[in-house]
Amino acid sequence: MSMHPLVADLLPEVVEGARRSFALLVDDVPASEVIGFALYSDADGGTVVAAAGTRATYDALVAQHPGAVDHLRWSAQEWGRDFMTLRERGLADPLGPLQQRLDALQDQADDGEGLTFRQLRSSVWELCAEAMTQIHTSGWFDAYPHAVRVVEVSDHELGAEQQVGWIERCNPPAVAAEFAAYVGAR
Numbered sequence: 001m002s003m004h005p006l007v008a009d010l011l012p013e014v015v016e017g018a019r020r021s022f023a024l025l026v027d028d029v030p031a032s033e034v035i036g037f038a039l040y041s042d043a044d045g046g047t048v049v050a051a052a053g054t055r056a057t058y059d060a061l062v063a064q065h066p067g068a069v070d071h072l073r074w075s076a077q078e079w080g081r082d083f084m085t086l087r088e089r090g091l092a093d094p095l096g097p098l099q100q101r102l103d104a105l106q107d108q109a110d111d112g113e114g115l116t117f118r119q120l121r122s123s124v125w126e127l128c129a130e131a132m133t134q135i136h137t138s139g140w141f142d143a144y145p146h147a148v149r150v151v152e153v154s155d156h157e158l159g160a161e162q163q164v165g166w167i168e169r170c171n172p173p174a175v176a177a178e179f180a181a182y183v184g185a186r
């Protein structure tokens with residue numbers, strides 16, 4: 001899937017902001033305790049949020065919901081570490097400045113100037129996937145051997161093939177195969 005050029009221009013900012021956000025989100029736990037990193041957006045493509053998960057949070061969630069082991073592994077919004085965590089610690093979200101640019105693109109969508117709402121939405125989702133892919137291929141995630149990498153869209157049903165494609169791009173093959181089995185694809 002391709003990105004609209006207006007969204008593609010945001011990629012360097014998202015890659016750098018996500019790396020910085022991830023580092024801040026897990027700077028208080030050993031790398032071996034990090035179970036996941038994610039970039040997610042909403043159904044409108046109006047946000048880009050970084051999230052991280054730790055073994056302690058995951059284990060606590062599994063104790064509360066023992067039937068949701070796989071779901072909790074792949075559901076970044078359940079992990080409990082995102083921009084709100086940074087705010088609580090008195091830190092600025094490195095992806096925060098991006099929000100103004102996304103808001104401006106939302107205002108511009110469907111104004112007759114060439115960017116449709118559908119293009120914007122799918123481009124922002126692809127922006128998240130491509131940023132995670134670039135961070136993966138740079139080797140940054142290698143320091144976190146137990147961490148899955150997730151691209152997610154909240155409040156929107158995506159096809160399993162699209163989800164699997166994103167996961168394949170930013171995870172080792174064995175991890176991507178686990179995700180494909182989880183969502184029942186392939």
